[in-house]
Every structure is written in structure tokens, then in C-alpha cells.
Amino acid sequence: MSVVSTGLLRRLNSVVAKNTLSSFVSMVWLNILSVLSITIYVKLLGAGSWGIVAACSSLQLLFNLIDLGFGQIVPRWIAREANDLELLRKYISVFHKIYAGLALSGFFALQAGAYALAYYWFNVPAEQSAQLELCIRLIAFQLLFQFANSLYVGIWQGLQLQVQANLRASLFGTLKHAAAMAALLWLAPSPVTYAAAFGIVALAELVTSAVATQRKGLMARSSGSAVAVRPFISEAAVLSIGIMVGLAVSQMDRIVLSRSVPVDSFGVYVVVANLALAFLSLQAPLTRAYFPVLVQDIKQNGHANPATIRRLILGSTVVCVLPALAMCIGADWVLRLWLQNEHFVQLGTAPLRLLLIAMCLNAIYSCLYQVILAQGFAHIIVKINLACLVIGIVTVAILHDITSLWVGGAIWVTTTFTQLVLGLSWYWMVTQGKSVKDRLLGTKNGKA
Numbered sequence: 001m002s003v004v005s006t007g008l009l010r011r012l013n014s015v016v017a018k019n020t021l022s023s024f025v026s027m028v029w030l031n032i033l034s035v036l037s038i039t040i041y042v043k044l045l046g047a048g049s050w051g052i053v054a055a056c057s058s059l060q061l062l063f064n065l066i067d068l069g070f071g072q073i074v075p076r077w078i079a080r081e082a083n084d085l086e087l088l089r090k091y092i093s094v095f096h097k098i099y100a101g102l103a104l105s106g107f108f109a110l111q112a113g114a115y116a117l118a119y120y121w122f123n124v125p126a127e128q129s130a131q132l133e134l135c136i137r138l139i140a141f142q143l144l145f146q147f148a149n150s151l152y153v154g155i156w157q158g159l160q161l162q163v164q165a166n167l168r169a170s171l172f173g174t175l176k177h178a179a180a181m182a183a184l185l186w187l188a189p190s191p192v193t194y195a196a197a198f199g200i201v202a203l204a205e206l207v208t209s210a211v212a213t214q215r216k217g218l219m220a221r222s223s224g225s226a227v228a229v230r231p232f233i234s235e236a237a238v239l240s241i242g243i244m245v246g247l248a249v250s251q252m253d254r255i256v257l258s259r260s261v262p263v264d265s266f267g268v269y270v271v272v273a274n275l276a277l278a279f280l281s282l283q284a285p286l287t288r289a290y291f292p293v294l295v296q297d298i299k300q301n302g303h304a305n306p307a308t309i310r311r312l313i314l315g316s317t318v319v320c321v322l323p324a325l326a327m328c329i330g331a332d333w334v335l336r337l338w339l340q341n342e343h344f345v346q347l348g349t350a351p352l353r354l355l356l357i358a359m360c361l362n363a364i365y366s367c368l369y370q371v372i373l374a375q376g377f378a379h380i381i382v383k384i385n386l387a388c389l390v391i392g393i394v395t396v397a398i399l400h401d402i403t404s405l406w407v408g409g410a411i412w413v414t415t416t417f418t419q420l421v422l423g424l425s426w427y428w429m430v431t432q433g434k435s436v437k438d439r440l441l442g443t444k445n446g447k448a
Helices: 003-012 015-057 060-067 070-080 085-121 126-158 162-186 191-215 230-250 252-260 263-281 284-301 306-329 331-339 342-375 378-398 406-431 436-441
Strands: none
Touching (some): 015 263, 070 126, 070 284, 085 126, 126 191, 230 252, 252 378, 252 406, 263 306, 284 342, 306 331, 342 378, 378 406
């Protein structure tokens, strides 16, 4: 066997390579499944009922806001303490309590606001408001189960057990769509049926993840003194501000359009937005696989390995940026072939092209974001996201008289461009050997 072949085999056998490959296969499968399923859902439900489903799905924003910084910090803390089983169990016990409280808070908030959202926020015909309200209440259960399950996903990511986690994600992602299609075909083609089917499978996924984590011995009662969670809560609280602002920026398009355009047009936007985001999600396997490596690198050496960062950026360019640019060129042709619905093609082509450009910008910034997060520099994220929020608000103010769907894409382009410029500026300052904290946080120590 040649030296090259031996080296290649060694890389393929590494944990990072296995995690990246499994995550990529899982992500591609779930995205293909989602893209193909949308065509079936639109045909079974029609544009109006699909708009109701899209409106309900947009309420994921609430649970993202509740997640705040916890969902991104959990893998880092798990990765850092992966070699201390006793301490790991203590942290997982604390995380369970935090996530249970957050999940129930979001669930009850959504139930309490279902009527107001259905009758006063979404631009839906009066005769469909009652159906929308019921659908929102059912979707709340699905989001509750998915949010609780995200804790187990974070734990397995931090432990670099992503192969097993990806198998579960692929299995239950497939089951959700299979159950929804079967219910729509055999019971009733309505948004309520769709929401109920997804909720039942989401519950099954949560139970399976909990059992798998228990069997790993990670949920056993730990002995000794209680773990000090104040540093975790403190970091999460600071990062939460940045995440909240970042989510406000990333969801600004849906917030604006859900109020300003009819629900059937909003359904078109959700379709093309999901298609664009599918390209960005192709990057997720790389970031998931490399994030624990960055954390451990920083813990051992005090800084991220530049070679690791370069590989992450190169990989993101290959799997995300280049395919998105190719899709941008043939956006109208792809929509026509995919949906075979001229209404969707006419309304969706322009916003899709803008969104794909934004995904390219965001993919490069996401690599820098992983480094910032691994370093624990939550204040940097807050500052960048606040700047993007200002730019987003200015964009909305300038385009407020326009009710076209491309406004959503314009918001994405301006905010992601701002993110990338500021992220590159931060990284340039770091590589120049100057203190990040002195330059950006204005403190004396050069520590975040």
C-alpha cells in the first residue's frame, strides 16, 4: 500500500472524518427528503393550506429564542469534560433541569398566544383562523418535543458520538415525513393532520434519545458535591443576548413578510427560504465535527489551529458555497422542474436568488463564528449581531412600502454581508497578535 493510500485510510478512520461523513450523509438525505416532500405537501394541501403549515412552522422562532445560548454552549461544555464521567453526569443532570423548564415555558407561551396569532397577526382569511389556531396548538407539542430532544443532540455532539446521533436523526426525520404523508392521504388532507403526525413522531424521537443516553451511563446519579454551574449560566446569559439578537436578525424576513403578505404568498417564501437554507445546512456536518476539535485545541494550546480553520473554510466552500452559486444561476429552472407550479416560480425566483447569495456569505462567516464560540468570546457575538440588527432595521425601513417577497432576500443579503465583514475584521485582528479583549472589549487582560 502506498504512503498516500495509508495516509488517506488513516484520515478516514479518524473520529472527525467519520463524524463529518455521517453528518454529511444524514444532512443530504434529510434535505433531499424535505425538498421532495414539499412538492407532495403543496399538491395535497393546496397553496392556502400549505400557507397555514408554513405559518405554524415559522413559530419555531419562539423555541429558538428560548434556547438562547444554551443550545450552542452545551456541546462545548460536554466536549471539555468528556474525560471526566462523574463531572459529565453532574452537568447533564443540570442541563436536564434547565431544558425542562425552558421547554415547558415555551410550550405554555405558545398555547397562550395561539388565538392572538391566528386571528390578529397572520394575514389569513377569517374562515381559516380557527383551523390555524388549532394547528398552532398542535405544532406547540411538536416544538416542545423537538426542543427537549435538542439537549441529547448537543450531548452526543460534544462527545463526538455523531454517527449514532445522525442515524437517529435520519430515521426519525424519514418517519416524520412518512407519517405526515400517510395521514394526509388516508385520513384528511389538512394542516391539522400534518401537525398531529409530526408531533407523534417527535415524541417517539425524544423517548428514543433519552433511552439511548441512559444506556450510555450518562444519566446515572452522580456522587459527591454539586457541580458549580455559575460559570455555565454566566456564559450562557451573555451569549444569550447575542443569540437573541442574531435570531431576531435571521427571522426578520419572516416576521415582516408574515404580517405584510397573504398567507399563501408567505407559504411560497417559506418554500424557497427552506430550499436556500438547505444549502447552508450542508455545512453543518463540518462545523459539528470540527467544533469539539477547536474546543480541545483551545483548551490545550490557548488558540485555534489555523490549519483546522482553513480546512473548515475550504470544506464549507466546496459543500455549500459553490453549489449555492450554481443553484442561483438556474433558480427559475429548478423551481419550475421541482414544483411544477408557475405561481411558485413567478413569486419565488427573485427571493430565492437573493437568499442563495446570502447563504454563501453566511457559510464563510459561520466558520469564523465557530472559532469565536469555541474561544468563549460571547461579547464578540453580541457586538456583531447588534450591528447586523441595526442594518436589518435600516433595510426594512428603506423597503417598508414594498410588499414583494424579494424584500426578505434583501434583508438576508445586507445582514449576512455585515456579519462577514465584521467576522473577518475580528479574525484579522486576532492573527495580528493583538489582544482581542483590549481591541474589542476594552478590558485590560485580553481574556473573554
